[in-house]
Amino acid sequence: xxxxxxxxxxxxxxxxxxxxxxxxxxxxxxxxxxxxxxxxxxxxxxxxxxxxxxxxxxxxxxxxxxxxxxxxxxxxxxxxxxxxxxxxxxxxxxxxxxxxxxxxxxxxxxxxxxxxxxxxxxxxxxxxxxxxxxxxxxxxxxxxxx
Amino acid sequence: xxxxxxxxxxxxxxxxxxxxxxxxxxxxxxxxxxxxxxxxxxxxxxxxxxxxxxxxxxxxxxxxxxxxxxxxxxxxxxxxxxxxxxxxxxxxxxxxxxxxxxxxxxxxxxxxxxxxxxxxxxxxxxxxxxxxxxxxxxxxxxxxxx
Numbered sequence: 016x017x018x019x020x021x022x023x024x025x026x027x028x029x030x031x032x033x034x035x036x037x038x039x040x041x042x043x044x045x046x047x048x049x050x051x052x053x054x055x056x057x058x059x060x061x062x063x064x065x066x067x068x069x070x071x072x073x074x075x076x077x078x079x080x081x082x083x084x085x086x087x088x089x090x091x092x093x094x095x096x097x098x099x100x101x102x103x104x105x106x107x108x109x110x111x112x113x114x115x116x117x118x119x120x121x122x123x124x125x126x127x128x129x130x131x132x133x134x135x136x137x138x139x140x141x142x143x144x145x146x147x148x149x150x151x152x153x154x155x156x157x158x159x160x161x
Numbered sequence: 162x163x164x165x166x167x168x169x170x171x172x173x174x175x176x177x178x179x180x181x182x183x184x185x186x187x188x189x190x191x192x193x194x195x196x197x198x199x200x201x202x203x204x205x206x207x208x209x210x211x212x213x214x215x216x217x218x219x220x221x222x223x224x225x226x227x228x229x230x231x232x233x234x235x236x237x238x239x240x241x242x243x244x245x246x247x248x249x250x251x252x253x254x255x256x257x258x259x260x261x262x263x264x265x266x267x268x269x270x271x272x273x274x275x276x277x278x279x280x281x282x283x284x285x286x287x288x289x290x291x292x293x294x295x296x297x298x299x300x301x302x303x304x305x306x307x
Contacts, residue, residue, distance in 0.1 A: 016187045016260065017307045019216040022248025022296070023169060041162045053279050062280045070165040071217020072303075080243055087246065087286040087294055088273035095241035097226055098293060100233065102168025114162065127234035133199050134208045140233040147244060148233055150168070157218075161163045 020073060023101070026080040027145050033077045034065045036144050040121025043067045043075070060085040080145075100140070100148040106159040108137045114151045115139045123149075166219060169247070172226040173291050179223045180211045182290050186267025189213045189221070206231040226291075246286070246294040252305040254283050260297045261285045269295075 027033035030048060037043045045067045053062025060082035067075040084091050105111055111129050118141045119125055129139025129151070138152035173179035176194060183189045191213045199208025206228035213221040230237050251257055257275050264287045265271055275285025275297070284298035 016189055016249060018189055018213060019249075019307070020169070020219060020221065020247060021250040021298075021303065022246075023166070024246040024248060024296070026243050026245060043162055043164055050280060059279075062278070067164060069217075071215075071219060073166060073217060073219060074248075075166065076248075083246060083294075084243055086278075087242075087296070089242050089286075089294070092241035092243045093239055095238035095244060096233075096235050097172050097230055097238045098241060098244045098291075099172060100168075100170040100229060101166060102170060102220075102222075103162065103165075104167040132208070132232075133205075134196060140235075145244075148229075148235070150170070150233070152167075157167060161165070 019071075022074045022076055024076040024078050024083065025143070025145065025147055026083045027077050028080055029144070030063060030065060030077060030079050033144055036121055036123070037065075037067065037075075037077065040123075041118060055082065055085070058085065094146050096142055096146040096148055100150050102138075102150045102152055104152050104154055104157045104159060106153070108153050111137055111139060111151050111153050115141060118149070118151070165217075168220045168222055170222040170224050170229065171289070171291065171293055172229045173223050174226055175290070176209060176211060176223060176225050179290055182267055182269070183211075183213065183221075183223065186269075187264060201228065201231070204231065240292050242288055242292040242294055246296050248284075248296045248298055250298050250300055250303045250305060252299070254299050257283055257285060257297050257299050261287060264295070264297070 050062030055061030065077040123141040126140040196208030201207030211223040269287040272286040
């Protein structure tokens, strides 16, 4: 494998609500839900999906849990918030605090107060509407250009 | 939020084994486990982590589930393979089949035979050592430069 990734797909219970959370609540640009012409059925997954284009060709996708289950031929499971975390770096401690507040206002759940780690990172976590972990972090070693 | 992502952290049960899977099994370059000087304790997480630098400043991190649990102040959960999927695009159907075989040889579990979707993607999924889903896909609309 080459050191790249093309898509991160988050399994969501309610595509419209999750789209609103990421688009309206957090401000990520998107064309909204596409692929609705592929209806699917009990066996075949629907194609309806929401995509966010990130840097370097990376796509963040929101896709219903029920459809990912069919597409990957995996049985449904009890949701777990400890599988992965998505890290988003900002330019200061203050920006960490502000973005966590914004996420909370948009419907996310903070897991703890943001705090510093011995290795120099200041961060805090929130859970999105489906319990997926996001870490909002300030790392003096990461330069934020935007 | 800006349309970017800095880190994807995968929670793993055994950091050394997962590192071997991604580095030796799948061939992703890495400096190996770093941060071992931060020992942690029952409350504070250890800093030991394995990082893979991907495109556009994106980092794929392997971090023990027990430590992510402490860092995010989240209780441990029953693992779930339906939370997310990481998509890796290759240049042909044949390359999908080949990479899935390579992943299986490295210890991954295929969930199904790769197949085509009505929206034009040919793909198959594997589960890594911790049950995290990866979709290896050929999408004629994605140009692979490497």
